[in-house]
Amino acid sequence: MEKLILNENNVQLQIEAKNWEEAVRIGAEMLVSQGCAEKSYVEGIISAIKELGPYIIVADGLAMPHTRPECGATGIGCSLITLKEPVFFDGDKEPVRVLICFSAVDSESHLDILKMIVGFVEKGWIPEIAAMKDKQELFDFLNKNSNA
Amino acid sequence: MLKILAVCGAGLGSSFACQMSAEAVLKDLGVDAKMDHTDISSVSGAQADIIIAAKNFEKQFERYTISCPTVFLERLVDKNEIREKLVPVLKELGEL
Numbered sequence: 001m002e003k004l005i006l007n008e009n010n011v012q013l014q015i016e017a018k019n020w021e022e023a024v025r026i027g028a029e030m031l032v033s034q035g036c037a038e039k040s041y042v043e044g045i046i047s048a049i050k051e052l053g054p055y056i057i058v059a060d061g062l063a064m065p066h067t068r069p070e071c072g073a074t075g076i077g078c079s080l081i082t083l084k085e086p087v088f089f090d091g092d093k094e095p096v097r098v099l100i101c102f103s104a105v106d107s108e109s110h111l112d113i114l115k116m117i118v119g120f121v122e123k124g125w126i127p128e129i130a131a132m133k134d135k136q137e138l139f140d141f142l143n144k145n146s147n148a
Numbered sequence: 149m150l151k152i153l154a155v156c157g158a159g160l161g162s163s164f165a166c167q168m169s170a171e172a173v174l175k176d177l178g179v180d181a182k183m184d185h186t187d188i189s190s191v192s193g194a195q196a197d198i199i200i201a202a203k204n205f206e207k208q209f210e211r212y213t214i215s216c217p218t219v220f221l222e223r224l225v226d227k228n229e230i231r232e233k234l235v236p237v238l239k240e241l242g243e244l
Contacts, residue, residue: 055156064165104160114164
């Protein structure tokens with residue numbers, strides 16, 4: 001399943017970002033460049049985090065930035081980025097190095113993306129993914145460990 | 149059947165992911181429950197026996213009249229935390 005969701009175009013590892021906002025922007029812009037979201041979606045995510053707090057950090061080290069479909073999502077999509085240096089979100093003490101941004105068009109149809117994210121957490125893969133040097137390492141790892 | 153609602157900001161990401169993790173915990177515990185997810189602005193009128201939400205919404209919840217037990221989580225996808233905080237509530241409701 002991960003193989004269908006993550007590919008050459010929506011993964012960037014060991015990115016440099018000064019703060020959470022820049023990191024979220026990089027990840028969310030990848031949704032725009034894939035044609036899954038308008039520019040407004042990027043700003044929508046950032047203002048939702050500022051307004052509602054860091055509830056998008058669903059597990060230690062992992063944030064899943066997203067917002068409502070009506071903020072400019074045009075399709076179902078996702079991006080995975082990892083950071084060279086971790087960022088911190090206001091109101092949360094834990095460093096974050098893995099960000100999986102996604103766009104959704106309703107409340108259910110992005111199920112596979114969420115299953116993938118929850119799967120990564122349950123298998124304890126987040127620190128491992130954070131440490132990976134390049135995309136190929138990630139794809140090889142997923143190929144080897146994916147039960148699909 | 150027991151109805152449990154996961155709540156987050158947009159009502160489709162963090163809460164949906166939380167629903168998946170909580171469903172797995174409930175299955176482990178052998179508790180039959182129907183789960184759904186929604187956003188914080190719809191929580192006021194929602195019908196549920198238990199609500200699960202992220203800790204950072206605790207303050208906002210104070211503004212709503214919610215008649216069922218609410219569980220606040222630091223990490224919405226942490227099965228250990230879900231289990232730890234859900235079990236006492238399930239016992240209280242006689243589901244365990």
